[in-house]
Amino acid sequence: MPSAKKDGPYHHGQLRDALLDAALRLARERGLQGVTLREVARTAGVSHAAPYHHFADKAELVTALAVAGFERLAAVLRAAVAAAPADDLARLHAAGVAYVGFAQREPAAFRIMFRPELRQTETGSFSTDIDAAGRRAYQVLRDEIARGQLAGLVRPDHLDALALTAWSTMHGLATLLIDGAPGWTGSDGGASSDRTDVAARVAALVIEGLRVRAR
Amino acid sequence: MPSAKKDGPYHHGQLRDALLDAALRLARERGLQGVTLREVARTAGVSHAAPYHHFADKAELVTALAVAGFERLAAVLRAAVAAAPADDLARLHAAGVAYVGFAQREPAAFRIMFRPELRQTETGSFSTDIDAAGRRAYQVLRDEIARGQLAGLVRPDHLDALALTAWSTMHGLATLLIDGAPGWTGSDGGASSDRTDVAARVAALVIEGLRVRAR
């Protein structure tokens, strides 16, 4: 037990970040309904009123968490694309696999990012911040498909229809894998290596559908 | 104001069903966090302790809601398949479009069905009932793909990999459409007819990927 935590200074210094960390940890360990403002403060070692010096209310804290999640996702996708060879549609495939990998590595963040009640304000509109952060992640996928079209590998259909198809597939797979798909039992009964394989197979199949017919 | 409701008999008679109806209505109108046992009872016009004569606890009520949802989904998919022509892969396409249509018509039920915290018991295992009901819905999709393989239209890959790809795509599209996809703005800016079109286009594209290459 670190006494530094008990005897810490009156001013925390990094409380905003510490609260976000604590909230994410709670989401991971106890699920989304375990993320309460009071418990977040407790976890960060601070009184339950302290967060109000950094966030207007609970919604603002959770929104910040979602924005940070989308930024990490975009970074993961960009890294995957950059690491893959430029030939054929390997980069698009890598982005798809990375999307599912992110969801599997950070299921709590992934759920927060797409939970509608966390994105809608009381008036029913959407948080601009989350929308912008989401756009930056979507853009990575979209750009790779556009690149594929220029290279003559992807059919010249409407770009957003193609991108939405690819996104839907990987998004659906990610949610089914992390939330459990009722009624679906993996072919191999859940071998541990199965999951990354499954993302690669699914990504390959959906890319087949986007590909131009005549090679 | 129907006096029949005020002067109703002491015994309700259909309380179990009335509670499920009330819960679904609340989910529709106020979101999932608006579904509390007390409010459900209030909506059904009954005291807050009455539900305990029909459900062991809140989780049991919500589980029943999820099971009913999967049963309706399976029925919708079967109907769509039955109504479509048997040629080519029209039936598979119809099932895909119907899946998204169900989610759009019943977003509240759809969310309940796939909410993991509603399916997991305290011990971490899954509700057998929900799993069985989910399997019946999945089976419709799976059967159509198997049929496509027999007809030589779908590639002879592992059946569950193909079915998971199709399911993932339509499931992902459904969730992105009903929960809002951060950063995605539909090409047409959200024309009302766009949504059913988009499901048809996406379904067609993913089916392309499942199709055998050499015709």
Add this chain to the structure above:
DNA sequence: TGTACATCAGTGAACGCGCGTTCACTGATGTAC
């Protein structure tokens, strides 16, 4: 056809709980002179 009685399906008060938020406060920090 009546009556006794078990069972079923409601009621309403009460329990303990943790939540989000507000408020007056206090200790620490930094800046002007």
Add this chain to the structure above:
DNA sequence: TGTACATCAGTGAACGCGCGTTCACTGATGTAC
């Protein structure tokens, strides 16, 4: 280098709230004889 003072970032008590669940109860129903 010191001192006054504004500002910042914490504290802890308190607010009102609605929740899930339990309990002793009571009214209604159905069955045996």
